[in-house]
Amino acid sequence: MKKSKIETAETRRRIVEVAARNFRRNGIHATGVSEVMSEAGLTHGGFYRHFESKDQLVAEACEVGLTAVVESFEDAASQHAGKEGFRVIVENYVSTTHRDNAEGGCPLAGMGSELARADEMTRETATQGFNDMVEIVAKRIGRRQPDAAHSEAVFALAAMIGAVTMSRIIVDPDASASVLQIIRQHLDAI
Amino acid sequence: MKKSKIETAETRRRIVEVAARNFRRNGIHATGVSEVMSEAGLTHGGFYRHFESKDQLVAEACEVGLTAVVESFEDAASQHAGKEGFRVIVENYVSTTHRDNAEGGCPLAGMGSELARADEMTRETATQGFNDMVEIVAKRIGRRQPDAAHSEAVFALAAMIGAVTMSRIIVDPDASASVLQIIRQHLDAI
DNA sequence: TGTACATCAGTGAACGCGCGTTCACTGATGTAC
DNA sequence: TGTACATCAGTGAACGCGCGTTCACTGATGTAC
Numbered sequence: 001m002k003k004s005k006i007e008t009a010e011t012r013r014r015i016v017e018v019a020a021r022n023f024r025r026n027g028i029h030a031t032g033v034s035e036v037m038s039e040a041g042l043t044h045g046g047f048y049r050h051f052e053s054k055d056q057l058v059a060e061a062c063e064v065g066l067t068a069v070v071e072s073f074e075d076a077a078s079q080h081a082g083k084e085g086f087r088v089i090v091e092n093y094v095s096t097t098h099r100d101n102a103e104g105g106c107p108l109a110g111m112g113s114e115l116a117r118a119d120e121m122t123r124e125t126a127t128q129g130f131n132d133m134v135e136i137v138a139k140r141i142g143r144r145q146p147d148a149a150h151s152e153a154v155f156a157l158a159a160m161i162g163a164v165t166m167s168r169i170i171v172d173p174d175a176s177a178s179v180l181q182i183i184r185q186h187l188d189a190i
Numbered sequence: 191m192k193k194s195k196i197e198t199a200e201t202r203r204r205i206v207e208v209a210a211r212n213f214r215r216n217g218i219h220a221t222g223v224s225e226v227m228s229e230a231g232l233t234h235g236g237f238y239r240h241f242e243s244k245d246q247l248v249a250e251a252c253e254v255g256l257t258a259v260v261e262s263f264e265d266a267a268s269q270h271a272g273k274e275g276f277r278v279i280v281e282n283y284v285s286t287t288h289r290d291n292a293e294g295g296c297p298l299a300g301m302g303s304e305l306a307r308a309d310e311m312t313r314e315t316a317t318q319g320f321n322d323m324v325e326i327v328a329k330r331i332g333r334r335q336p337d338a339a340h341s342e343a344v345f346a347l348a349a350m351i352g353a354v355t356m357s358r359i360i361v362d363p364d365a366s367a368s369v370l371q372i373i374r375q376h377l378d379a380i
Numbered sequence: 381t382g383t384a385c386a387t388c389a390g391t392g393a394a395c396g397c398g399c400g401t402t403c404a405c406t407g408a409t410g411t412a413c
Numbered sequence: 414t415g416t417a418c419a420t421c422a423g424t425g426a427a428c429g430c431g432c433g434t435t436c437a438c439t440g441a442t443g444t445a446c
Contacts, residue, residue: 002388002442011389027307029219033433045436046390054433102306108356113303116292116358117217127360154369155349155376162352166298168306170317179344186345192409192421201422223400235403236423244400387443395435402428410420 012050015040020061024110025103028058028118059122062115065107066129073136085140086156090187093160094180099167109164133157141190156187202240205230210251214300215293218248218308249312252305255297256319263326275330276346280377283350284370289357299354323347331380346377 003011018040022031033054034044051057076092077085092098093106102110108130115126134153141156143149163183170176193201208230212221223244224234241247266282267275282288283296292300298320305316324343331346333339353373360366 002440003390004442008389027219027304029217030307032431034431042389043391044433045392048434049389108359109303111303112355112359113299113301114217116355117220118359120361123359123361127362127365130356130359151372151375154372158352158356158369158373159345159349160352161356162348162350165302165306165355166320166348166351169298169302169313169320171310171313172317175317179348182341182344183348185341192407193423194409198422222398224398232422233424234400235425238401239422382446384446385444387441389439389441391437391439393436393438395433397432399431400429403426404424405426406422406424408420408422411418413415413417 011040011042015042015047015050016057016060016064019057020065020107021103023058023061024065024105024107028111028114033057055119055122058118059125062107062111062118062122063125063129065110066126066132068104069106070129070132070136073133077136077140083140083142086137086142087188089137089140090156090160090184094163094184094187096167096173096177096180098164099176099180102168106161106164108161109168112161112165130157152190156190159183159187201230201232205232205237205240206247206250206254209247210255210297211293213248213251214255214295214297218301218304223247245309245312248308249315252297252301252308252312253315253319255300256316256322258294259296260319260322260326263323267326267330273330273332276327276332276380277378279327279330280346280350280374284353284374284377286357286363286367286370288354289366289370292358296351296354298351299358302351302355320347342380346380349373349377 015036019031019036022036022039033047036057037044037047051060072092073089076088079085080088098105098109107115108126115123118126134150134157137156138146138149138153141149141152143152160183163180167176167180170179205226209221209226212226212229223237226247227234227237241250262282263279266278269275270278288295288299297305298316305313308316324340324347327346328336328339328343331339331342333342350373353370357366357370360369
């Protein structure tokens with residue numbers, strides 16, 4: 001049953017894709033290798049032909065999730081001039097849409113406290129993603145000095161990540177939406 | 191082997207205490223009932239004399255963790271006049287000490303993304319804790335209008351929670367500390 | 381270009397292990413007389 | 414106050430289940446001639 005190289009690469013990509021979604025939706029620990037494999041249309045035994053361990057899958061899933069977020073930041077920044085780029089990034093990230101779509105959203109918000117306990121490889125990947133986001137935001141935040149822009153971008157991202165995390169904890173949808181709105185207002189005023 | 195009412199209450203308190211620390215250190219899912227019971231000096235079988243389920247333990251552990259944070263906020267606020275109270279709260283929360291002490295720190299930062307998937311009871315408890323923190327901060331943030339103070343407090347807390355979460359993901363201790371410092375600087379300037 | 385063979389993606393059973401929960405039992409506590 | 418008994422905190426074995434990982438096997442792919 002050997003598969004062609006193209007098929008193999010496609011299968012591997014699909015496993016990581018499914019994992020990335022499930023880790024963000026249900027958490028890393030709560031998502032099993034078997035569950036990921038069967039959702040990818042395979043049996044669990046073949047997993048170790050593609051990955052050394054579940055930890056490696058976590059690292060790669062984290063990477064694809066973050067790459068998608070970074071790309072969405074880049075898109076927003078390229079389609080909107082100057083500070084408006086930042087405003088659009090915030091509007092997309094700090095939204096009820098993002099809140100209600102954990103499986104397709106930012107891994108830092110969706111599994112932040114689990115990433116803090118992940119292995120070094122995963123945390124380096126997550127850090128790289130965070131730094132990429134900071135860099136894009138810093139360029140669009142409207143500060144002359146690069147240091148001030150960087151610092152402001154770090155602050156904005158911490159608030160954004162904290163806001164989405166909290167909005168998912170708060171049960172009442174209106175109270176939750178209100179937290180998001182407050183963070184948006186404050187970031188727009190930066 | 192029945193125990194006196196005082197002993198029973200003390201045992202129950204101890205179980206919750208151990209659970210609160212372990213959930214924050216290792217995560218909710220990664221912490222087993224047996225592990226909590228044995229660290230509390232008991233066998234796992236007796237757990238269900240005290241709690242209906244692990245979920246109930248999660249809710250209570252979350253509550254004691256948050257109560258401790260709220261009390262530390264109150265202490266700081268009562269010992270320092272005006273805006274200085276807010277400054278001390280931020281200095282304590284957004285610190286490498288807090289970063290390196292997840293098991294004794296804020297549940298919202300230590301298990302935020304797991305709380306987002308917890309049952310309604312736990313999330314209500316977490317929301318209450320967040321609101322308590324917001325209220326204390328709002329009083330000390332130095333705004334005349336209560337609405338503006340509340341809004342500013344929500345923003346500050348989102349940034350604080352996001353900052354501590356991120357600081358635990360970042361591997362390099364200096365880079366991690368630098369994120370915390372940036373958030374402190376920005377909040378002091380509020 | 382055609383054939384023989386090594387490679388290896390995927391299968392499905394099995395490994396040891398820990399999970400949350402249940403239960404029969406023990407024996408000290410607390411209560412009713 | 415002293416005695417008889419019901420209560421129930423805690424024990425330890427067992428429940429079914431899913432975890433991450435391993436492995437012998439299958440058979441199509443890719444390669445060497």
